[in-house]
Amino acid sequence: MDYFTEVKDVVTYEGPDSKNPLAYKWFNKDQVVAGKTMGETLRYAVAYWHTYKGSGADMFGVGTYDRPWDKGSSPLEIAAMTLDANFEFCQKLGVDYYCFHDRDIAPEGDTFAESCKNLDHVVALAEKKQNETGIKLLWGTACLFVHPRYACGAGTSSNLGVFATASSQIKHAMDATAQLGGENYVFWGGREGYDTLLNTNLKQELDSFASFLQMAVDYKKKIGFTGQFLIEPKPCEPTKHQYDHDSATVISFLREYDLIDHFKLNIEANHATLAGHTFEHELAIASNAGLLGSVDANRGDVMLGWDTDQFPTNLYDAVYAMMIIQKQGGLGSGGLNFDAKVRRASTDTVDLFHAHIGAMDTFARGLLIAQQIIDDGALDAEIADRYSSWDSELGKSILAGTCSFDELDAQVLSSGEPELRSGRQEYLENIVNTYI
Amino acid sequence: MDYFTEVKDVVTYEGPDSKNPLAYKWFNKDQVVAGKTMGETLRYAVAYWHTYKGSGADMFGVGTYDRPWDKGSSPLEIAAMTLDANFEFCQKLGVDYYCFHDRDIAPEGDTFAESCKNLDHVVALAEKKQNETGIKLLWGTACLFVHPRYACGAGTSSNLGVFATASSQIKHAMDATAQLGGENYVFWGGREGYDTLLNTNLKQELDSFASFLQMAVDYKKKIGFTGQFLIEPKPCEPTKHQYDHDSATVISFLREYDLIDHFKLNIEANHATLAGHTFEHELAIASNAGLLGSVDANRGDVMLGWDTDQFPTNLYDAVYAMMIIQKQGGLGSGGLNFDAKVRRASTDTVDLFHAHIGAMDTFARGLLIAQQIIDDGALDAEIADRYSSWDSELGKSILAGTCSFDELDAQVLSSGEPELRSGRQEYLENIVNTYI
């Protein structure tokens, strides 16, 4: 344990008045909120790809980080060192979970078969580390977007050989996730979309994607993997259009292909805003459908049009998110994965601590505020009152499908204009601010 | 017939070399393309609200147009004069269809009941004019967004009285559409959405909206109306979020509430771009689902974030649209409605002619180009070739659901990397340009 020398032992809770940048001000793991400890509710996870494999490269520049765990003499040695760094970091932060893509933890080999072997090798090491530390796998996934073969998609590829290779890769990634006791398995198909309709057979691609997911469902059953399947919507980038555009689109697809019982959604804040939605909107749509399974807790820059994957520090976002999560009774097997990267100029390893501590405090504080708002019932009472006319017999009959236009027409023509009431948006926004 | 004195008789086809701004250069109604006349394929419609009722007002200014048909002494007289203007304009343009909202053709009365009576009165006049001129109704709809009662939605209102009034209004609008032989009935719920989640019960609103549409389906059956029901997606404006966000979202909703057999989509170009999609994308998604029913042929300004509803003059948009439409065998009972308004500074009535002529020529030319591309098969052959590996036995078994990850894994590990081929986007874009 010596990759992160700036933190000797573990980051501890010191409370809101602390000026120590390497302490928690709000995240108090054992503090009970709404019957559960913060640790139980806020199932934080570290994202392997950004935190350890991120280099600081962007489209206009090479990597800027100089990580000690990268200084091995072979890809597999680097993989082992990186694994050590992960468990050290999670332990020092007091975070119980991590998430990975197959190619994050194990290097690509010269052939696909060798890549599979590399994965097996590293998974065995990870299993050992998990047992030693108690750190667990929130979810695993297959990286089906970096390799050139996936340039035009994996499960939606026009090329059957690519589709088959993706299927094989996902099988191995599911095996790895199962072996490591992963509590979920995520599908983010960054290239499952199109770049131009001029060369695209839309129907074929959607059909083959459904077959792809159905085979995953079948394979899950076969191997007895009990984790939750999650689909992560994103509208675009790297493709022009990704089929898993947003919550509504994914839900539509799952319904059409009769896959809806097997998947939930993993909502990412930055993907929501890229789709022109608020984070809150996407969470609400997913939750309303009973499909909010997990969260990629990051933040985008709404003035920029790409996935900036910043650490979440906005308190409003955290409050709105936690209200939805707490109202649906938590995230179940899901959690809050920090799919976020420190800025390219944040070159010190201690920046990784600042980033995670800030994010964890933001959501911990968001939880406290959200729960208080819920407990006080201020917003809920307002909503109940606003819709109270629907509690009438007539309202019930409409929703039950036993009313008709004729019936309503007769009633309307015999009565006057309905009385209107204010929507009170400003009042409600003020209410929220009194809790912050 | 004397509202549009700048055109004496009718606008005629003079061919591409004509310099006459009041003649068609490409729209040649009787010219046969792919077995149908242009008139049969390009079922153009004039939008009553923009063309006659538009005043040139915007959020920062009052009306700028001075229309002769507005100079009546009472609302009903103005309605009758406007009706005359409509039929004169359609006849002079050689357009066979118009579209309306109930409140476009007939004025709001002091009470809801009086509004209904006004509608009955004007519909009788319209019926007479239709019979005299042969001009037909492409679709009718109810305006459920202008009146203050609909500030928080109609079919999704938190207020049962508002919901009931909207139901009654839609009943009357369906009656009117049926009476006038409307070939479709459109639902655009501009305020069926939310402004803030702080005061919104999402589930209640979606449920009541489904009940609303189901009652419409029931009523359609009851009165024997045979037109097609159409839903028009739009992501926002006037609301922050409209439930009918885009094609995928509407399709999801229709599936969830088992309404999908009763509705098709009316795709508007400007609504597509507001949702972050190309016009072509929305058409392709709808068509792929077998649900592309009609088109609101306009154009937005992609640098601006609101519905500019400009007349469509971009040839590329028209070519891509007509490729999709022709490949699905036309729009059936639907058509191309110019849901577009002349700019606020385009204050002359002759500007209405320029606007429609330009739009009609653009789509006529788009049809000619699209059909030529289809007939030559250049793009289709490329696509067929690109996906040809899926024609194999393995490809078929995957799509038939009789393959498994294990099977594919075994095959992949025993064979090498799949051979990749270029996506050829630049080549294909050049192909399209050779047709323009």
Added chain:
Amino acid sequence: MDYFTEVKDVVTYEGPDSKNPLAYKWFNKDQVVAGKTMGETLRYAVAYWHTYKGSGADMFGVGTYDRPWDKGSSPLEIAAMTLDANFEFCQKLGVDYYCFHDRDIAPEGDTFAESCKNLDHVVALAEKKQNETGIKLLWGTACLFVHPRYACGAGTSSNLGVFATASSQIKHAMDATAQLGGENYVFWGGREGYDTLLNTNLKQELDSFASFLQMAVDYKKKIGFTGQFLIEPKPCEPTKHQYDHDSATVISFLREYDLIDHFKLNIEANHATLAGHTFEHELAIASNAGLLGSVDANRGDVMLGWDTDQFPTNLYDAVYAMMIIQKQGGLGSGGLNFDAKVRRASTDTVDLFHAHIGAMDTFARGLLIAQQIIDDGALDAEIADRYSSWDSELGKSILAGTCSFDELDAQVLSSGEPELRSGRQEYLENIVNTYI
């Protein structure tokens, strides 16, 4: 005084723990912060157009508000009643300032001359009310965008007659502002831009706009008006492109036409975001140029592409704004004008109180937080340290213009790579959150 019966006397400060929605939790007018009372620093103003003249109309619907001050029997009587409402509202809120357009306070007449007369009439009434109440005019302006004559601009009109009329109108508005002791005069040229370059002579329009502003400067001198001239940038809406696009563009224009000594900027939050900038960015650019004169304190919806003009309730925005304002020593003669409107569904007059109270509390709290951050110097010390290499002799010589590429080249080739340090963005964001 009986338009706003929901507030009997005045809204008072009750502190952060108050649950009274009609009390201030943070705005404590006499509380001293950084040597000035909150009242002196936070020169709040009520926007006449939104608060009293706003009807709730939008592009898809008519007005929804039913205001008692609108129930007069003539336009001039309504104007007088509205004036009373204004002074009652400001007094009850404890706000010292209001802002208006000429056509807000006085109605358009049948002719331009009559409009001028109406203005004179109402200004006399307003002067009396100001004297009675002590409420003052933060700024006045001319409405050069509602009347049809301004459809293609005022100071940039292609039509000389329109330009002349705008000149005359602005003269009268300046007279009115001077008569009422207005502390500033604002230019927002909503239609000073273009809708299409196809009909636009860009050079002519920019030249005539400069002449327009120069004549205003001359006239100001002539009448001895001592208020500050302010230009309010906005990128678009209602025009496709407004010449006063953003701070940088306005500054460029003022420099080019040698007007820069006569104008400062009035920065609006929602206009900033429409231009693709943060509110903070626009404030920083203006302040850095020594030109930040006043603020239109509202907020947009960054997911929507039009001017939503919502009341500012986001604490982060307020903190960042107040840091810039406090660092430049306040806004001088400027202030914080709530150019914001309650939502269309917020139909009660009490909603106007909620909206203003929430906004005033947000900026008061923003002031407290910002000043604490400044006083603690945490961010400033970090910045000073980051740039400290520039304090060297070499740094000074570069900035003084006495260094050359040759000199630097020689030095670089003889020394090694510069040592880099982290940008520490995550750390700094956490610092801000510890103050909120």
Added chain:
Amino acid sequence: MDYFTEVKDVVTYEGPDSKNPLAYKWFNKDQVVAGKTMGETLRYAVAYWHTYKGSGADMFGVGTYDRPWDKGSSPLEIAAMTLDANFEFCQKLGVDYYCFHDRDIAPEGDTFAESCKNLDHVVALAEKKQNETGIKLLWGTACLFVHPRYACGAGTSSNLGVFATASSQIKHAMDATAQLGGENYVFWGGREGYDTLLNTNLKQELDSFASFLQMAVDYKKKIGFTGQFLIEPKPCEPTKHQYDHDSATVISFLREYDLIDHFKLNIEANHATLAGHTFEHELAIASNAGLLGSVDANRGDVMLGWDTDQFPTNLYDAVYAMMIIQKQGGLGSGGLNFDAKVRRASTDTVDLFHAHIGAMDTFARGLLIAQQIIDDGALDAEIADRYSSWDSELGKSILAGTCSFDELDAQVLSSGEPELRSGRQEYLENIVNTYI
């Protein structure tokens, strides 16, 4: 000459009816348009970075292209092979110019000094190739954004050592450009901006950037380099905010620091749209200021928020661009540089030909159409007529600064409302379509 075996000799003009994808349909180098050959007007250039050094990598995937000129055994050998590929490609295309960054043509060494030596080495080779082939350098530039040292800017770095290194690098790049007879030198400062204002001293950065450019001006004079200096605006990416945001912002900066006589602008289509402007707008603003020096002819995807750098195939864009360019009498020493990359899936070297041929044809056709519109005077006559009231004595006196508000007020009050006329946007858009 054997890197591009798919084209044996050179791409030739075959005319609009040709179906040969590897022939020009519109670009006819010796054809005279408006007194100049197409070759003289359309000074096309190939962008070294995208065409030869582009790998197909994006933020979510590694390179996909397998280029024969990359298969050397050392960086310098690869550099020499790539140089050969460049001259072969330009010759086969019949393009007279190329553009480069210093680090495109010569590899980074282990030290900065070695990088300088590498550059010298390759420049000597390039000079020889230029002499042999007649292919010329349109512009050179220094890459001040890839190396980690430039993570926080070069000329705006907070780190004096980085600033000095950038100065040295630019000196060498200017030397190289001068040695190769480059006709321009471009400044694109991709990281000259900020990522967060929390760690930024805005004034210091702008001041040091001005010093940086002033030293470049001085050095240019010292070495007698006669090429044109060009600044290329871009609003963001990779930084959150780039100081050279758009044309107006750059012009403002150049005016403020008295640098305006020494620079013109290099306008890129995709940068325009990222800034929320049309390509045409940015060209018009630059041209209106007499500062349109060169063009990066590419295209963005307006539905996506990052720099897609696609090849320009949209005819409308080309027509509007060429109208502005022809009206200002061409681009002088500038040209049309294809700062565009083939898509990641366009993996064949022949795709590079398709891409350039399509782009060259698009602009050639754009030139023909634009010149015809100009020659016919249709749009110009309309504009002249629209502004004709300004030709009066009064109009002249206003623009000459000899008029006053009082004078105009007197005149307005004694005359009636000005007569308005239609803006005719739809008519004008139709006019353009008749030429396409």
